[in-house]
Amino acid sequence: MKRPLWLWALLAGVALLLTLAFTLPRGAGSGMYLTDFTTALRRGEVADARISYQNGTVVLSGKLKDGQDYETRTLTGDPVVKLDALQAAGVNVSYLPPARLSVLGVLSILLTLALIVGLIILLLRSRQGGNTDAAGTFGKSKAAVIAEGQIKLSFQDVAGCDEAKQDLQEVVDFLRAPDKYHALGARIPHGVLLVGPPGSGKTLLAKAVAGEAKVPYFSISGSDFVEMFVGVGAARVRDLFEQARKSAPCIVFIDEIDAVGRKRGI
Secondary structure, three states, X not given: OOOOHHHHHHHHHHHHHHHHHHHOOOOOOOXXXXXXXXXXXXXXXXXXXXXXXXXXXXXXXEEEOOOOEEEEEEOOOOHHHOHHXXXXXXXXXXXXXXXXXXXXXXXXXXXXXXXXXXXXXXXXXXHOOOOOOOOOOOOOOOOEXXXXXXXXXOHHHOOOOHHHHHHHHHHHHHHHOHHXXXXXXXOOOOOOOOOOOOOOOHHHHHHHHHHHHOOOEEEEEHHHHOOOOOOHHHHHHHHHHHHHHHOOOOEEEEEOHHHHHOOOOO
């Protein structure tokens, strides 16, 4: 399977970010304990001190009188870093300006932001199943559509339910020859309510009617019309019947329609 270009760019950004993370210069850390620095300062062993601020802490670095380099960290309010205390110990004090972001640092920040945005886009696309127009299809019908002639079921495939099949045979005649009934002033029934416990054959009868009449078959559950957001269920009903009108004559089977009234099982 060919991977999209943006995925390769995302992987390249991850590799570059990891490379920068391992190659960027790191701080040397505390080369000397603060207690050892305080002792050396009290003994007059500190020659000079360079003071800088990094991430809310004070960094003291410089040389001892024996030529050894040192670096230690302390808090901003520590009396050790006060100018009077350092000058009293004979230390040459200098302040270093705050470190500016380097080109590599800026590039690292930009790559991190790009990776976060890329991951968000990836999650959104995976949740939408690759459909970038999911917002436009939110109110579309979820009906399963079976085209004309694809249903091979007939009343002979339904065992029992003789009275129901006799009543539904009239619906089949209406669908097969509507002009004959229109000439007599009759109108096709707008709906048939099939009532019975689960497994009694309601869905099978609906498919048998579509198979006998050789018309398209739309199947949807009544629970799809009940949504948390106001108006979504009504929009799906309208969309369902708009599709059905385009395919008329057809069968629209709404399973568990009592779920619309939230009286399921009562």
